[in-house]
Amino acid sequence: MSNTSIAEQATASVVSESPAIIERWKRDFSQTKTNGITYDYIIVGSGSAGAVVANRLSEQSDKRVLLIEAGGVDTKDQIQMPAACGSCQLGEIDWQYKTTPQLYSHFGCVNQQSNWPRGKVLGGSSSINYLQYVRGDPHDYDNWQLPQWSFQEMLKYFKKLERADPNAIPRNQHFRNHDQDNGMMDVTILEEPNSTNRLFIEACEKNGFHETKDYNAEGSLNGCVSMSQISAKEGKRWSTASGYLLTAVKRENFDLLIHAHTCRVAFDEQKQVSGVIVKRTSSLDKEEFIKGKEVILSAGTVGSAQILLLSGIGPREELQKHQIPMIVDLPGVGKNLQDHMMTILVYLTHIPTLSTRDLTPENLQKWATQGKGPLTSSGGESLAWCQLNGNDNSNKTQVPDIQMQFSPFTADAEFFRISNFKPEVYEQYLKPHLTDESQWTILHLPTLLHPESKGEITLASCDPLAHPIINPNYLEDKEDVRKLVEACKLVEKIFQTEPLNSTLKSMAKEMNGDEATENEDVFWESYVRKYTITICHPIGTCKMGKEEDSMAVVTSDTRVKGVRGLRVVDASIMPNTISGSTNIPTIAIAERASDLIKNND
Numbered sequence: 001m002s003n004t005s006i007a008e009q010a011t012a013s014v015v016s017e018s019p020a021i022i023e024r025w026k027r028d029f030s031q032t033k034t035n036g037i038t039y040d041y042i043i044v045g046s047g048s049a050g051a052v053v054a055n056r057l058s059e060q061s062d063k064r065v066l067l068i069e070a071g072g073v074d075t076k077d078q079i080q081m082p083a084a085c086g087s088c089q090l091g092e093i094d095w096q097y098k099t100t101p102q103l104y105s106h107f108g109c110v111n112q113q114s115n116w117p118r119g120k121v122l123g124g125s126s127s128i129n130y131l132q133y134v135r136g137d138p139h140d141y142d143n144w145q146l147p148q149w150s151f152q153e154m155l156k157y158f159k160k161l162e163r164a165d166p167n168a169i170p171r172n173q174h175f176r177n178h179d180q181d182n183g184m185m186d187v188t189i190l191e192e193p194n195s196t197n198r199l200f201i202e203a204c205e206k207n208g209f210h211e212t213k214d215y216n217a218e219g220s221l222n223g224c225v226s227m228s229q230i231s232a233k234e235g236k237r238w239s240t241a242s243g244y245l246l247t248a249v250k251r252e253n254f255d256l257l258i259h260a261h262t263c264r265v266a267f268d269e270q271k272q273v274s275g276v277i278v279k280r281t282s283s284l285d286k287e288e289f290i291k292g293k294e295v296i297l298s299a300g301t302v303g304s305a306q307i308l309l310l311s312g313i314g315p316r317e318e319l320q321k322h323q324i325p326m327i328v329d330l331p332g333v334g335k336n337l338q339d340h341m342m343t344i345l346v347y348l349t350h351i352p353t354l355s356t357r358d359l360t361p362e363n364l365q366k367w368a369t370q371g372k373g374p375l376t377s378s379g380g381e382s383l384a385w386c387q388l389n390g391n392d393n394s395n396k397t398q399v400p401d402i403q404m405q406f407s408p409f410t411a412d413a414e415f416f417r418i419s420n421f422k423p424e425v426y427e428q429y430l431k432p433h434l435t436d437e438s439q440w441t442i443l444h445l446p447t448l449l450h451p452e453s454k455g456e457i458t459l460a461s462c463d464p465l466a467h468p469i470i471n472p473n474y475l476e477d478k479e480d481v482r483k484l485v486e487a488c489k490l491v492e493k494i495f496q497t498e499p500l501n502s503t504l505k506s507m508a509k510e511m512n513g514d515e516a517t518e519n520e521d522v523f524w525e526s527y528v529r530k531y532t533i534t535i536c537h538p539i540g541t542c543k544m545g546k547e548e549d550s551m552a553v554v555t556s557d558t559r560v561k562g563v564r565g566l567r568v569v570d571a572s573i574m575p576n577t578i579s580g581s582t583n584i585p586t587i588a589i590a591e592r593a594s595d596l597i598k599n600n601d
């Protein structure tokens with residue numbers, strides 16, 4: 001739910017008084033001193049990956065570990081409340097990136113640009129995301145063709161990282177971990193889902209899908225439909241800051257610097273890492289050198305690529321253009337940018353869905369004190385996956401093309417604003433249909449899982465505080481458009497199936513207002529190019545690959561090619577994207593990498 005006023009208006013008085021949140025960290029990070037210390041490991045970025053690596057490496061009591069985070073603590077009220085996740089965007093806990101104007105998509109957005117939220121806070125994007133808990137399809141990992149990262153290898157780490165709610169997730173020794181003492185990331189299912197989820201699941205079943213009680217324990221996601229699994233505990237968000245950092249900060253060998261922007265990595269003449277250069281938010285004109293034997297970049301798909309480039313590691317021409325002394329000519333840095341795109345389909349309904357109308361004192365109190373009620377939902381409540389060619393959901397040997405997210409959520413002006421849509425999208429096309437007090441909306445978000453279109457991240461300047469240029473090249477490839485068109489048609493078909501059709505009305509025609517055409521494919525192509533935006537899963541800019549792959553930035557051991565003592569561990573090293581949301585895969589990657597680092601592999 002996107003309304004910024006949620007936390008301000010309502011939860012502040014309830015949540016801020018909660019001693020559990022005020023006393024969350026029990027440490028004053030402004031007192032962290034790094035002078036005179038040579039760290040064994042410096043980790044840059046405390047997000048989905050960095051928090052994991054920091055925790056696992058600091059388990060070794062003889063190693064001194066420093067974690068550096070550009071953002072601050074995660075005690076803002078809207079981080080904890082799933083329904084307020086939209087209001088984490090466009091404020092100080094979001095980097096507030098924007099893409100370049102897109103040539104082939106975003107026709108409904110201001111300046112054809114996509115807002116690109118990324119968490120700038122402890123827990124990184126795991127503190128601002130939509131909580132969906134998906135491992136991806138097992139074939140995704142095997143398709144990377146890197147033996148150390150096969151699904152069988154990754155499964156150990158998926159199990160290691162999780163603490164599955166025994167009341168919500170069926171026991172399954174082979175696939176799941178229910179050990180409440182050993183996992184770090186809580187996973188559960190929404191306790192009080194909206195009643196329309198059931199209708200969606202039934203309508204999917206009538207269209208060849210099968211309901212599964214645990215999609216994360218399936219050998220293939222194709223054809224599955226289910227309630228979403230979510231990263232939450234007792235109705236509150238469960239980020240990697242909660243899962244991994246709360247434990248790590250208790251260790252004497254672990255230091256945490258917040259509000260410290262890492263500018264670049266420093267090397268000696270043998271290209272061995274010697275430390276990092278940072279700027280504190282409190283004194284941005286001053287650079288500080290922190291000594292370290294090994295540096296792990298976990299600054300995310302944008303941050304890690306940018307830091308490598310600023311450190312002199314990247315394509316020769318780009319470094320020359322910005323007069324950055326070259327350490328290694330690595331042509332792959334910033335390239336291979338892949339992201340999941342979702343098309344926003346809107347349906348009107350008379351069944352109440354999550355909306356700002358749920359912000360009643362009773363609901364707020366219920367959420368704050370019992371972790372129950374409608375505010376425990378992030379809006380995304382059910383998921384389904386499918387292949388499009390002939391809709392062959394029985395094909396279990398290949399990855400799905402589309403993830404379908406069913407969101408019983410009432411879109412308001414704020415939802416469209418944070419997604420950078422032009423004001424008229426809501427004002428002209430939707431609002432006139434929402435005047436009746438008994439009207440709500442349901443959103444459906446078919447997401448293209450394996451886009452052919454790829455983009456890049458390049459430097460705008462050699463100022464480390466300047467945002468880089470992000471160009472995902474969305475929908476450049478016609479095949480991507482075709483798949484989204486097919487996906488929209490499939491969703492419409494499912495929504496026209498009983499028992500859904502009698503409760504919903506599609507708003508596609510109204511939303512596509514100026515597009516009067518009899519040709520269905522032309523209609524949907526126009527719709528897709530207007531209403532397809534990021535679902536915030538960028539990966540790939542520091543691609544992991546075999547030594548001989550000239551576009552690989554890190555090898556299978558996560559080491560950066562051509563230098564010593566530098567690794568990248570985050571979503572940016574995925575060589576190809578996976579068939580689901582990217583938070584849990586990134587955490588599993590970080591668990592896997594932590595073992596490699598500990599064993600010095």
Ligand SMILES: Cc1cc2nc3c(=O)[nH]c(=O)nc-3n(C[C@H](O)[C@H](O)[C@H](O)COP(=O)(O)OP(=O)(O)OC[C@H]3O[C@@H](n4cnc5c(N)ncnc54)[C@H](O)[C@@H]3O)c2cc1C
Nearest residue numbers: 045047048049070124125129130132262300303571581583
């Ligand atoms: C709005 C949103 C919704 C999403 N929804 C879902 C979802 O429902 N389910 C799901 O699985 N995935 C979701 N994702 C994606 C998922 O959260 C990310 O793929 C994942 O968090 C990426 O992890 P990471 O470690 O690569 O980067 P991040 O978690 O972004 O961590 C990078 C960290 O590095 C810090 N940093 C960056 N640059 C510097 C620097 N120069 N100096 C110091 N620190 C720096 C950042 O502040 C940040 O804390 C969503 C993402 C967003 C933004």
